[in-house]
Amino acid sequence: MPHSERIYSIGVDIGGTFTDCAVVGDDGSWFTGKVPTTPIDRSEGFFSAIEDAAASQGMSIEDLLANTQRLAHGTTVGINALVTRSGARVGLLATKGHGDAIRIMDNTGRVTGASIEEILDYSRSGLPVPFIDGGDIVEVNERIDSNGEVVVSLDEAEVSALVSKMVAGGVESIAISFLWSHLNPDHELEAARVVRSSYPGIFVTCSHQVAPRIGEYPRTMSAVMNAYIGPLMEAYVDNIRSRARRSGYLHDVVFATGSGGLVDADTVRQYPILTAQSGPVSGVLACTAIAPKVGFKDILTTDMGGTSLDACVVENGQAVVQDEAVIERHQLYLRRIDVESIGAGGGSLAWYDEVTGTIKVGPQSAGAVPGPACYGRGGTEPTVTDADLVLGMLSPSATLAGGVKLDLAAATRALERLGDKCGLDAVRTAAGIVRIVDSQMEDLLRRLTVQKGRDPGDLSVWAFGGAAGLHAGVYSRGLGVKNLVIPMGDLASVWSAYGIAVSDMSRTFQLPLYLESPLDPRALSEAFAELERRATEYAERILPEGAQIQLRRSAELKFALQFYSLEIEAPEGDIDAAYAASLVDQFEERYEGRYGAGSGYQAAGVTTSTVSVSVTAPQSRDVSTHTLLAAGGPSLPESERAVFWPEVGEFVDTPILDGSRFAPGGWISGPAIIEYPDTSVAVRPGDRADVDSMGNVIVTIAKHGLRIATSQQAEVNVAQVGAAVRSSGKESS
Numbered sequence: 001m002p003h004s005e006r007i008y009s010i011g012v013d014i015g016g017t018f019t020d021c022a023v024v025g026d027d028g029s030w031f032t033g034k035v036p037t038t039p040i041d042r043s044e045g046f047f048s049a050i051e052d053a054a055a056s057q058g059m060s061i062e063d064l065l066a067n068t069q070r071l072a073h074g075t076t077v078g079i080n081a082l083v084t085r086s087g088a089r090v091g092l093l094a095t096k097g098h099g100d101a102i103r104i105m106d107n108t109g110r111v112t113g114a115s116i117e118e119i120l121d122y123s124r125s126g127l128p129v130p131f132i133d134g135g136d137i138v139e140v141n142e143r144i145d146s147n148g149e150v151v152v153s154l155d156e157a158e159v160s161a162l163v164s165k166m167v168a169g170g171v172e173s174i175a176i177s178f179l180w181s182h183l184n185p186d187h188e189l190e191a192a193r194v195v196r197s198s199y200p201g202i203f204v205t206c207s208h209q210v211a212p213r214i215g216e217y218p219r220t221m222s223a224v225m226n227a228y229i230g231p232l233m234e235a236y237v238d239n240i241r242s243r244a245r246r247s248g249y250l251h252d253v254v255f256a257t258g259s260g261g262l263v264d265a266d267t268v269r270q271y272p273i274l275t276a277q278s279g280p281v282s283g284v285l286a287c288t289a290i291a292p293k294v295g296f297k298d299i300l301t302t303d304m305g306g307t308s309l310d311a312c313v314v315e316n317g318q319a320v321v322q323d324e325a326v327i328e329r330h331q332l333y334l335r336r337i338d339v340e341s342i343g344a345g346g347g348s349l350a351w352y353d354e355v356t357g358t359i360k361v362g363p364q365s366a367g368a369v370p371g372p373a374c375y376g377r378g379g380t381e382p383t384v385t386d387a388d389l390v391l392g393m394l395s396p397s398a399t400l401a402g403g404v405k406l407d408l409a410a411a412t413r414a415l416e417r418l419g420d421k422c423g424l425d426a427v428r429t430a431a432g433i434v435r436i437v438d439s440q441m442e443d444l445l446r447r448l449t450v451q452k453g454r455d456p457g458d459l460s461v462w463a464f465g466g467a468a469g470l471h472a473g474v475y476s477r478g479l480g481v482k483n484l485v486i487p488m489g490d491l492a493s494v495w496s497a498y499g500i501a502v503s504d505m506s507r508t509f510q511l512p513l514y515l516e517s518p519l520d521p522r523a524l525s526e527a528f529a530e531l532e533r534r535a536t537e538y539a540e541r542i543l544p545e546g547a548q549i550q551l552r553r554s555a556e557l558k559f560a561l562q563f564y565s566l567e568i569e570a571p572e573g574d575i576d577a578a579y580a581a582s583l584v585d586q587f588e589e590r591y592e593g594r595y596g597a598g599s600g601y602q603a604a605g606v607t608t609s610t611v612s613v614s615v616t617a618p619q620s621r622d623v624s625t626h627t628l629l630a631a632g633g634p635s636l637p638e639s640e641r642a643v644f645w646p647e648v649g650e651f652v653d654t655p656i657l658d659g660s661r662f663a664p665g666g667w668i669s670g671p672a673i674i675e676y677p678d679t680s681v682a683v684r685p686g687d688r689a690d691v692d693s694m695g696n697v698i699v700t701i702a703k704h705g706l707r708i709a710t711s712q713q714a715e716v717n718v719a720q721v722g723a724a725v726r727s728s729g730k731e732s733s
Helices: 042-056 061-066 077-084 116-120 156-168 186-198 216-246 265-270 278-294 384-390 408-420 426-448 468-479 489-502 521-542 577-595 713-728
Strands: 008-014 018-025 030-036 068-074 090-095 137-140 150-152 173-177 203-206 254-256 262-264 299-304 309-315 321-327 330-337 340-342 348-353 358-365 460-464 483-486 505-512 550-559 566-570 606-617 639-645 650-658 667-669 672-675 680-683 688-691 697-700
Touching (some): 008 042, 008 278, 008 489, 018 042, 018 489, 030 042, 030 489, 042 061, 061 068, 068 278, 068 489, 077 216, 077 321, 090 216, 173 186, 203 216, 216 265, 216 330, 262 505, 278 299, 278 330, 278 460, 299 468, 309 426, 348 384, 348 408, 348 426, 384 408, 384 426, 426 468, 468 483, 468 680, 468 697, 505 521, 521 550, 521 606, 550 577, 566 577, 667 672, 680 688
Parallel strands (some): 008 068, 068 254, 090 173, 173 203, 299 460
Antiparallel strands (some): 008 018, 018 030, 299 309, 321 330, 483 697, 505 606, 550 566, 550 606, 639 650, 672 680, 688 697
């Protein structure tokens, strides 16, 4: 089908080093774009990535966008503002006597989000840096009790006077968090109306709207952080929308959320905190769409890009969803897929710790500017990418996205300067850097699995992001994993953007509901009915007429006197006593599945805390068709390159395969490097890589790997690939 006749969905994911674009046709075909991120104005990289994708197919950006039905964006603008403390100055309206709630936190402020070293060393520990100055917190004379009843009415004149003083003092955004507002939001809504009537252009966040849950501190922090990034995100969203229209896009831009799925731009303008971690989450969703098609349900996703490694456990095709998050050591309510991250990416800086006399890697990153030393953009400090280049994992003649040509000499000089401090040459320094970063990533994955009672040997690792293919074989073997999957070849380098492109429109609505077992069916029914009404109204407002939607109920339950709850999916249908009892039974079964047989105890009592309804508009798009792999089958290695393999301890002449010709049915045993335009896969010594029918590279991990006695193993690999080609009958011409 000619390109002009296809209808496209576009996903754009902005990372710390590169901005990725994936374009998916209505027939499942796809093509990609990748450009360096533009930190000063990320919208420049956003449209440049789309333009790069269009150019790869001989199209203009205007032609592509004119035939695009959905333009979706996973943005890091909000989370970057939180991390860099570059948001708006926030004023907080709090209940009289409760202005210090976010300073007191929940009495765990010294340990929340802190490293083990900080927790063990009291002198290094401390409360996190606040997002709001004490002088910008004002207390309002109002009170609602724990039953939602008004005890002290709100004085609108007082609110008006307090806000006027705050704005005159330089406050740019207002957060409102009153006690028990999640049960009765009237006072917050009245205060917001007063603020907007006096200052129509100011950004206002009510805590009950962004986090309708019990817990004054995390609910207030949710409102404060949302207000902190609100003005910045409003301007960013409006800029993306207007530029997309000027470039020929006929619809509204939609945005990825941290809980999975896409929401409309107006929702993001009002609740920008929803976008936190949307990029890594979208990669997880892409895995849940593809993995079951090729026989994998229990997987460990690992996204290694330029600045971080983001990891998530998916069990039986479902990622774990949490309603809490820690950002910059502050706890807040934020519904999100449970992705954990560390500063370990291709751009992670290696540095010498004068105190310990050792080399350390990250969490600082060279980012897109100046980037690794080998990018030739002014960077002088060595990074993981520089180490990979010096070790031969990357081709010294490679040209990266944006026309970046790798500079081996610059990388070597950077590594030599670091190595001089600890008596190592450039190669041994590079090998040490790689070993350190691989160990750090393996430690994170152990925390996600072993420390939570999961056997990583029962999972397969799915590795994506531009840097993952070179490192995943090491941490997979360390975890005892049997299979490593690089999804759909070169698409792995823009996998999160692909996940955004194929995601569904989806939003979750919540209500607090406190019931004790036996659960009251009438209360459950009323709560679900109200949420389904809200969800349906939302869908009717943002979706085309006649669009199909799905409603999904869930409830959070816990044993009485316990703190943490589990989300249980609630079935459709009438809600009666049997329905309510089945929720409790499902909770106990899920609880024992998580914590062990016999750990559940219904006699202790079960309580609900929150009920939810998610509304989803599923895409009918096929996600199994690919177009970038050649039809001629695998080819012989086109070259060899000396690669330093730690398993050997020396350089080995290693086969280099063109990934675009390593097609379904092909296989090779390591050591080998499979090179794609935007990523590479290192097949470690002793491992074997096969390509399945969808183009996924599936690496079978040898239990202990192999030590190679001589570089003649490269000749063996060439013979193996040739045999595979001949046996498949697909040898290319």
